[in-house]
Amino acid sequence: MELIIAAGIIGLALGAIGAVIALRTAKSGTIREADNKVKSAHAEAEQVVSEARRTAETLKKEALLEAKEEIIKNRQAAEADDKQRKIEIHNLENRVMQREESLDRRNDALDKREHQLSSQQGNLDRRSRELEDLYQRQTAELERISDLTREDAHKELLDTVRSEVTHEAAAIIRESEQQVRAESQKTAQEIISLAIQRCASDHTAEITxxxxxxxxxxxxxxxxxxxxxxxxxxxxxxxxxxxxxxxxxxxxxxxxxxxxxxxxxxxxxxxxxxxxxxxxxxxxxxxxxxxxxxxxxxxxxxxxxxxxxxxxxxxxxxxxxxxxxxxxxxxxxxxxxxxxxxxxxxxxxxxxxxxxxxxxxxxxxxxxxxxxxxxxxxxxxxxxxxxxxxxxxxxxxxxxxxxxxxxxxxxxxxxxxxxxxxxxxxxRPGARRESAENYIKRLEKLEKIANGHEGVERTYAMQAGREVHVMVQPDKISDAASTVLAHDIARQIEEEMEYPGQVRVVVIRESRATDIAK
Known part of the structure; x- marks a missing residue:
């Protein structure tokens, strides 16, 4: 601010000097008048400078007062912010201390729990050893009483379970087959027979x-x-x-x-x-x-x-x-x-x-x-x-x-x-022809699959390989096992052979008693 005022004063002074010079260069008849004007200008310049100095002093004082007020306000705001931060830090310290106390309590509880578990594990190990000893004594006592070793008892139990499961499987298979036949056989036969009857046609036999x-x-x-x-x-x-x-x-x-x-x-x-x-x-x-x-x-x-x-x-x-x-x-x-x-x-x-x-x-x-x-x-x-x-x-x-x-x-x-x-x-019958060699191989394959099962006595492939009669030994294959055997043979034929149409598997189990009258 002071620089601005000084620059103004200098400008005025220079203006006054310029005016004086101008006046001096005027006509000689006006020199005295010019001197008077110069003196007047010097007086006015000094008055302007003094006023400018007073104004500058006033502005300086006002600027200092404003700066002091601003500093006071900033100091007060900083003190309030610092006070708020101290409060927040104090609250955080309280929460940390509470959490540490909680962790200490939990750590103590875990130590107690670990001690209890160690004690219980020891008890469990002791009881496990006691149960193992008891199991061994009971097993030995059962073997002594039943006169059977553990392996023999296990085998006998498996045989019993296998026999029961075979019987139940045969019953389930028989029941399922009867239910499926009752629901679908009639409809399927009607649809297929109707289709074949309505679409009967002759085919010519041609080769390569x-x-x-x-x-x-x-x-x-x-x-x-x-x-x-x-x-x-x-x-x-x-x-x-x-x-x-x-x-x-x-x-x-x-x-x-x-x-x-x-x-x-x-x-x-x-x-x-x-x-x-x-x-x-x-x-x-x-x-x-x-x-x-x-x-x-x-x-x-x-x-x-x-x-x-x-x-x-x-x-x-x-x-x-x-x-x-x-x-x-x-x-x-x-x-x-x-x-x-x-x-x-x-x-x-x-x-x-x-x-x-x-x-x-x-x-x-x-x-x-x-x-x-x-x-x-x-x-x-x-x-x-x-x-x-x-x-x-x-x-x-x-x-x-x-x-x-x-x-x-x-x-x-x-x-x-x-x-x-x-x-x-x-x-369908008559639609295709196959060589005698392939026909015989297919029949032999059918009989071989059936003969490969335990308890089968004889096998006959019939009706051009569309039906297989399996004769079983009655002392080895029960009625329930016969159903399971027919199911197993049919599944094996499906997996291992290719054939037109269907192959019916019939398992025959019969007992004969023979005597001679003399």
Missing amino acids: VTSVHIPSDDLKGRIIGREGRNIRTFEQVSGVNLVIDDTPETVVLSSFDPVRRETARVALENLIADGRIHPARIEEMYQKAASLVEQRVQEAGEQAAFDCGIHELHPELVKTLGALRYRTSFGQNVLRHSIEVAELCAIMAEELKVDARLAKRAGLLHDLGKAIDHEIEGPHAVIGADLARRHGERPVIVHAIEAHHGDIEPNTVLDVLVQAADAISAS
């Missing part, structure tokens, strides 16, 4: 070779051609093996691709009818036959979809479905089998109040993979599911196709319907 009749054996030489050029050309163009042997008036076409084999058959028959057999003609006839068979495949797929009332199938799915016309499984035509499965699915779905059109679609497409399983590695169910998925089929249909042979876990009613319909179509 096709026999072609020729008018005379002279044609065999012409089919072979000079140095075998005709037969080589035919096999290269068709991809089918042409077998010419001593069989009269017959040549055989062999291939795992049924469509290719059918194309080769049509081409060969047309060549024989035409009479001109040479490499160029073979290629020409095969191209015509391929177009004809492709048209037949397309028509077969469309007809199958039409017969089942299924529309909006992708053209590739229709074509693949038609190729099943030339595919067989155990002598059963796969296309006819697929149509039959579709009908069975629809019938059972109607009985169960499920969407019959969806079930029929899944049944018709379930074996799609068999048409191309010779081209792609993997189970035909997985191959068919991938094909259906690529061509826009709904996920529920794709899942039913993939689950119908257990490649994935079935989790919908539709999955189970397709599985059941597939099994019914494949296992």
Whole structure:
């Protein structure tokens, strides 16, 4: 503040000096007047300086007073804050002291508890030793009284418990089976029998070779051609093996691709009818036959979809479905089998109040993979599911196709319907054929499984392996154990064998007494 006042005074002084200089430079006639004005200005400047000094002193005193008041206020606030903090510290010290006292009391209680537990543990150890000694004496006394060792008594007890458990298990199994049969057998039989009756159809038996009749054996030489050029050309163009042997008036076409084999058959028959057999003609006839068979495949797929009332199938799915016309499984035509499965699915779905059109679609497409399983590695169910998925089929249909042979876990009613319909179509009498060797092996396997159980005397596989009669020794197998034995054999057959339909296990226990009259 003092600096500001001093600067003002200096400014005034400088102004006055400037004015004096200005006056001196004025005309000479006004010098005296200027001197007077200078003197007057000096007087005014001194008056202004004195007033400025008085004002500065006053402001200085006021600033000092304000500073002292501010210091007093800050000191009072600091003292109040310090007093409050001392109070809080005192309270915290009181709480800490109370907690320490509480911890001391708890520590004393824990020490007393530990002492009590140590005393009780000693008592328990002593009583445990006494009980062990008593148990040993009682065991020895019981062995002396019963004349049985501990192991013998344990074995006898286990035998008794095992006998009781076997009897109870047999009773539970018998009761459960009767209850399940009473509730489900009638309904299941009605649904399945109705489905089979409404879907009875004939199946043609086809295998991996096709026999072609020729008018005379002279044609065999012409089919072979000079140095075998005709037969080589035919096999290269068709991809089918042409077998010419001593069989009269017959040549055989062999291939795992049924469509290719059918194309080769049509081409060969047309060549024989035409009479001109040479490499160029073979290629020409095969191209015509391929177009004809492709048209037949397309028509077969469309007809199958039409017969089942299924529309909006992708053209590739229709074509693949038609190729099943030339595919067989155990002598059963796969296309006819697929149509039959579709009908069975629809019938059972109607009985169960499920969407019959969806079930029929899944049944018709379930074996799609068999048409191309010779081209792609993997189970035909997985191959068919991938094909259906690529061509826009709904996920529920794709899942039913993939689950119908257990490649994935079935989790919908539709999955189970397709599985059941597939099994019914494949296992019904006359649907499939199997070789005598496989048939005999299956019967031997059934008898071997049953004979492997203790107490079995003889086993007979009957009704083409659909029923097994097990003769047991009556002195080793009781009536209750017979029920358990039948259950165990049936479970083992399910786990170790693959078979169409069902296998019935019959356990026979009988006692005979024989005498001779003389």
